[in-house]
Amino acid sequence: MAATLAQKIIARAAGRETVTPGVVVTAKVDLAMIHDSGGPRRIEPILRDLGVSLWDRDKVVLISDHFVPGDTDEGARILELTRQWAAERKVAFHDGQGICHVVLPERGHLKPGMFVVGGDSHSPTGGAFGAYMFGIGATEMAGVLATGEIWIKVPETILIEWQNRLSDAVTAKDMMLALCGRLGMDGGQYQAVEYTGEAIAALSMQERMTLSNMAAELGAQAGLIAPDATTASYLEQTGANIGPSVDEWQGLRTDPEATLLAHHVFDAAALEPQVAAPHSPANSAPVGEVPETRVDVAYIGACTGAKYEDLKRAAAILRGRRLASGVELQVAPASRRDQDRATAEGIMKVFEDAGAKILANACGICAGYGANRLGENVTCISSTARNFKGRMGAPSSKVWLASPLTVAASAVAGRIADPREFLSDRGNSA
Amino acid sequence: MSGRVFLFGDDIDTDQLAPGQYMKGGIEMLSQHCLEPVRPDFAASVRPGDIVVAGRNFGMGSSREQAAEALRHLGVAAVVARSFAGIFYRNAINLGLPALIAEDIAGICDGDAVEIDLEAGELRLQAKRKIVKLEPLPDNLKRMLADGGLVAHLKKRFTAERNGETGQ
Ligand code: SF4
Numbered sequence: 122m123a124a125t126l127a128q129k130i131i132a133r134a135a136g137r138e139t140v141t142p143g144v145v146v147t148a149k150v151d152l153a154m155i156h157d158s159g160g161p162r163r164i165e166p167i168l169r170d171l172g173v174s175l176w177d178r179d180k181v182v183l184i185s186d187h188f189v190p191g192d193t194d195e196g197a198r199i200l201e202l203t204r205q206w207a208a209e210r211k212v213a214f215h216d217g218q219g220i221c222h223v224v225l226p227e228r229g230h231l232k233p234g235m236f237v238v239g240g241d242s243h244s245p246t247g248g249a250f251g252a253y254m255f256g257i258g259a260t261e262m263a264g265v266l267a268t269g270e271i272w273i274k275v276p277e278t279i280l281i282e283w284q285n286r287l288s289d290a291v292t293a294k295d296m297m298l299a300l301c302g303r304l305g306m307d308g309g310q311y312q313a314v315e316y317t318g319e320a321i322a323a324l325s326m327q328e329r330m331t332l333s334n335m336a337a338e339l340g341a342q343a344g345l346i347a348p349d350a351t352t353a354s355y356l357e358q359t360g361a362n363i364g365p366s367v368d369e370w371q372g373l374r375t376d377p378e379a380t381l382l383a384h385h386v387f388d389a390a391a392l393e394p395q396v397a398a399p400h401s402p403a404n405s406a407p408v409g410e411v412p413e414t415r416v417d418v419a420y421i422g423a424c425t426g427a428k429y430e431d432l433k434r435a436a437a438i439l440r441g442r443r444l445a446s447g448v449e450l451q452v453a454p455a456s457r458r459d460q461d462r463a464t465a466e467g468i469m470k471v472f473e474d475a476g477a478k479i480l481a482n483a484c485g486i487c488a489g490y491g492a493n494r495l496g497e498n499v500t501c502i503s504s505t506a507r508n509f510k511g512r513m514g515a516p517s518s519k520v521w522l523a524s525p526l527t528v529a530a531s532a533v534a535g536r537i538a539d540p541r542e543f544l545s546d547r548g549n550s551a
Numbered sequence: 552m553s554g555r556v557f558l559f560g561d562d563i564d565t566d567q568l569a570p571g572q573y574m575k576g577g578i579e580m581l582s583q584h585c586l587e588p589v590r591p592d593f594a595a596s597v598r599p600g601d602i603v604v605a606g607r608n609f610g611m612g613s614s615r616e617q618a619a620e621a622l623r624h625l626g627v628a629a630v631v632a633r634s635f636a637g638i639f640y641r642n643a644i645n646l647g648l649p650a651l652i653a654e655d656i657a658g659i660c661d662g663d664a665v666e667i668d669l670e671a672g673e674l675r676l677q678a679k680r681k682i683v684k685l686e687p688l689p690d691n692l693k694r695m696l697a698d699g700g701l702v703a704h705l706k707k708r709f710t711a712e713r714n715g716e717t718g719q
Pocket residue numbers: 186220221222241243422423424425483484487488505506
C-alpha cells in the first residue's frame with residue numbers, strides 16, 4: 122500500500138505493517154532529547170512521584186542551552202540542577218556545547234527513520250534527517266522517560282514542493298518566512314509537513330534544518346525531508362556509525378501514489394529575501410516592500426540563524442565593513458563546533474573586526490533569558506524563528522525576523538536592508 | 552457524564568483559556584479567568600460536569616498545559632469541538648480531560664442539557680431527543696482518561712507491574 126514517509130516511520134515504531142492517518146497508535150521511542158529548561162527540573166518530580174527509573178538511559182540525551190552561560194542567579198541554579206541530574210541518571214550530556222537542535226545531529230544522535238521526541242517546540246528540526254521528531258511537554262516527556270512509549274495520532278502529510286533553485290542571498294529562512302506568510306501559523310494543522318523538490322535537494326543539511334525547525338511556526342507536528350546523499354555525507358562527517366547506507370534509505374520516502382492532505386508548489390527562483398514584521402513570523406514580506414526601519418540591535422543567533430553556514434554567509438556581507446553607528450550586532454554561534462570551525466576559517470574574526478559582540482553558544486535572548494535581553498522600545502532585526510511580543514525582552518521591543526544575511530546587511534546599513542545590495546557591489550554574485 | 556453546554560465559536564486560543572497575565576498565579580487563580588476574554592462569566596457560572604462545545608481549531612496557540620488544566624480544574628467534564636489544535640489535544644487527554652471531535656455540532660445550543668456516552672461515541676441532547684456522533688476514541692486513550700490522565704494511568708500501571716500483574 123502506498124504510504125507517506127511519516128506513515129512509514131510511525132508504522133515501524135508502532136510495530137505495524139501500515140498505519141492509517143487519524144488513527145491513534147502507541148509507538149516506541151528511539152530517542153528522547155531534553156534540555157535544561159523543560160528537562161530535569163520539570164521531569165524529575167514526576168519521575169519521583171511515579172517511583173521509576175529511566176526506561177533506557179542510552180536513549181536519552183540532555184543538552185544545556187537555554188540558561189547557558191548561567192549569568193543570572195536563576196540560570197546558574199537551574200544549570201547546577203541539570204548537571205547533577207545528568208550525573209545521577211547517567212545520560213549522554215552535552216553541557217554548554219550549543220543549542221539542542223544543532224548539537225543533537227552534530228554529535229551523531231540522529232539517523233533517518235528514527236522516531237524521536239524532544240522536550241522543545243522546535244523539535245521538528247530532526248525531520249531534516251528523515252527522522253520523525255516532534256516536541257512534547259514535560260508531563261508527556263516524563264511518561265516517555267518512564268516507559269519508552271508515546272501515543273500518536275497518525276498524521277496526514279502536507280507536501281511542500283519548491284521547484285528550481287534559490288538565487289544568491291536567498292536562504293532557507295526566507296523560504297520559511299514566506300511560507301508562514303502564505304500558509305499562516307496554523308497552515309500545518311498539526312499534521313506532518315514534508316519538503317521536496319529541486320531547491321530542497323540542492324540545500325545543505327544546515328539549511329534543511331532551518332526548514333524543518335520552522336515547521337513549528339507552521340503549526341505542523343513534524344517537518345520532514347527524505348534522506349539522500351547530502352544526509353549521508355553530513356552523518357559521516359559527524360563520525361556517527363550511520364549503519365544503513367543511502368541505498369538502504371531508498372524506501373524512506375513518500376510513495377508517489379500516497380494520499381496527501383495538500384500539495385503546495387512554490388518557485389524558489391522567484392523568492393526574494395523576506396522579513397517578518399513584529400509580532401508574528403506570518404507578517405512576512407519581501408525586504409524591498411518594508412518601509413524605512415532603523416534598527417538598534419542586530420542579532421545573529423538561534424538554531425535557525427547562527428549555524429556555521431549562517432555565520433559564513435553573514436560574514437561574507439560584513440567582511441571589510443563596519444557596523445552603522447548606533448547599531449549593536451550580537452553574534453551567538455549555534456554550537457561550539459560551528460564556532461570553532463568559523464574561527465579556524467577566519468569567519469569569527471570578520472565579526473570581531475566589524476565590531477560585533479560575541480555571545481555564548483546558547484539560546485541567549487531567543488529564549489528570553491540572560492543579561493542581554495532587549496530593553497524598552499528597542500528595535501531588533503533577528504535571525505531567530507519567532508518574534509512574539511516580549512519573547513526576546515521588553516514587551517515594547519520590536520523584533521523583525523530575517524535571514525542572517527539580511528540581519529548582517531541591516532547591521533551595516535543601520536536600517537532594514539536588502540543583502541543583495543551588499544553582494545552585487547563587489548561583483549561577486551557570479 | 553451529563554451537564555449543560557457552554558457554546559463557543561472557532562479558534563478559541565490558549566490565551567483565552569489561560570490568560571498570560573494570570574499564569575504566575577497558579578491554576579487556582581488562572582482558572583478563575585479561563586475564557587474570560589470571550590465569556591466573562593464563564594468561570595463563575597460553569598459547574599462540575601458541564602461541557603464545552605466549540606467550532607474549529609479549539610486550543611490553538613501556545614503549548615501551555617494550563618489551557619487544558621484550567622478547564623479541568625473548573626470541573627468541565629469534556630470538550631467537544633469540530634477540530635482541535637494538536638498540542639492542546641495531546642495536553643487535554645494527558646491531563647484527563649476528554650477532547651472529543653464532532654463533525655456536526657449545528658444542533659447544539661448554549662445551555663442545552665446533554666449526556667455524553669464515551670463507549671457509544673455519542674452526545675445526546677436530552678430535550679431535543681437528538682444524537683450527535685462523536686469520533687470514537689481509541690481504547691488506549693479511553694483507558695488513560697478513565698484513570699484520570701497520563702500520570703495517574705502510569706502510576707496504576709507501575710503499581711500493577713510491581714504487584715506482579717501482567718498487562719496494562
Ligand atoms: S535558539 Fe531559540 S528557537 Fe532555538 S531552541 Fe533555543 S529558544 Fe528555542
